[in-house]
Amino acid sequence: MPELFMRMMKEEWRMHSTIFGQVSFALFPVMIFGISFMGSFLLPYLRPALLIGDLALATHAMFLVLGAMVGGFGLMGNEMMNRRFGQASLLAYSARSLPLSGKFIFANFVVKDTVYYFFLWVLPFCAGYIAAAPFTGTSLPSAFLLLLTLALAFMAGLCTVFLLSSLYVRSRAACGILVIVGGLALLASFLSTGPTLALLFPPYMLYSGFSWGLLFALCAILAAMCALSILLFSAEETGTTKVHGDLFTPLVRRFANLQQSPLVAKDLVDLYRSGIGIGQALFSFTIPLVVIWFFLSLAGSFLPSYGLIVLFAMITGVIGSTMYTWVTEFDSFGPYACLPVSVSTLIQSKMTTCALLQVLPAAFIAIAAVLSGESGNLLPAVVLCVAFSLYAAGVMAYLCGLSPSVLVYDVKVLFTYLVLDGVVFAIFSAVSFANPMYAISSVLLLIPGWLLVKAAMRRWDAVDPAGFG
């Protein structure tokens, strides 16, 4: 067990450092530490405006989502590596070539993910908070308790995804029923208790009122979820070969007016058949935005009546821009290398697909505007959301080419991205807060967005294509 575990740890490090560069990746936890340390100094200023418990809840929710994302990536990692590096193989997928059972390898994989990402994300974040505690008036025991409860929140996300995925392989129907029943139970509880339901998230409950009994119960639940996912785990394939109807040609015809219709149609087929479209729409779009809406609504009393929808439109735009990563993350340059397709053509087609997908954030923000009683500001909110999203996607294309999810870990790229988006975010916040109708002027963002895409096409055509990410 220790031998395989250590090698998996090394493999994870090498995988990241190969993709992101040794120094850039080594600096990543340092950057998390720095952000957390400096952010902690804002706490005394935030306290009068926002309950400290709400911030703690938001942080726990963030680590829950992070755990779920790490779990999801771990399970799809081999596919992603194969597409990026060709015939890559991870130890986690070596059950056929090593005299080890799939369950044993999976158990190591679960422990490895927990330990590795604890040191990469949880510890640096909490270390920054703990280091700032003497200066911000936070009690040290409370800061150390946060380390424990955030680690548990992270593990809750990780274990939930592992359990659901193990169950999914065994029985899709059982997994579907569990998700639907769980979702309905949460919805029913939410309707009866309102936002206070979130306060019942066990790691947060432990943080707000520590008790040994709750700690043991929580650890027991997580251990049981882990054990169950390992017991249910099966590396065996069903052996059936499904036959599919032609989706590609009808899509090419439907988008015949677009310049790159075959490439766009391929992207849409990829998103649909791989499940990435539905998975990302749920886990990377809808759920984070619902969580963000919930927390933004806590700050509603500090904003003008229309402020919430304006702010939410821009945040939805930021999240909407990540749709550019949806269409690049699981693709590779390989299949295009034998065709007369250049990197610039691919960037253009991926941006076109991303633009088509903007129907999702537009619909989402329109629904949010209607539900929040801001129907009068529906048009500026939708324009602001989509324009900001396309601008941010243009920034991403320029900075990262076809590898946005890889280069996000490059500190320099991430910093530039945050500055370029942050400045525009600040300008349009100010403009829209003055009068929500002014948000329509954000349509002007399409000009720098388009120029950035053009610059990206020139910039990345001059570089040997390394792949996607």
Added chain:
Amino acid sequence: MAAVLEVSDLSKVYRDVIALDRVSLSVEEGSLFGLLGPNGSGKTTMIKVLTGQIRPTGGSARVLGLDAEHEGLRIRERVGIIPEQESPPSFLTAMEYLEFVGAVRKIPDIRERADEWFDYLEFGDKKNVLCKDLSRGTRQKLMFAQAFIHEPALALIDEPLINFDPIMQDVVKAYLAEYVKSGKTVFLSTHILEVAEEICSSFGILHRGRLLHSGPVTDLTEKGMHLPGFFLSLVRKGGHA
């Protein structure tokens, strides 16, 4: 015969690795040229440079009269390529992949041509199966079909037979022979020497990025030599013959 492929002092350096070291060679129209070499000798890099996928760090290469460094896209329009270890896109079916290739290459009768290839390579029963669910050999058939479906004047193939069973190897070798007879050209890279000796009209030997030898296969056979023996002695010496 005119040269369809001319390489002069071509070099490619990846950081501290010299993948190609001042390689010069010429391939005539209507020939089947085999680029031979051990693993890591630079064969795949050569095909990538010739098809404009990566840029050389020195020298020049012209393919069908086009400059590989600056006209890669136009080269890829006119040639067929089978890259080593590349698979078709996972979530398209075999038929959809050929339709995709046809749409990008603007081939009007792509479905008819695709059906001909499904019949010729005997995998019509797999045409509606996702590429990710195909066996390695079937994926190789699909890659072979996509490279020749637009009837290119030149095909550049990296390890063309490596995943095929003996029966399919025979079918493919026969196809390549007919293809060359029709005046078209094949440039293939392989380290399977027996195959190269059987089907190639001329060859080059690449070792550690350097071209150790190039010439017609008949030059060897006339001297009573065999390609595998010649290759091994040359590579072991590491110098010129």
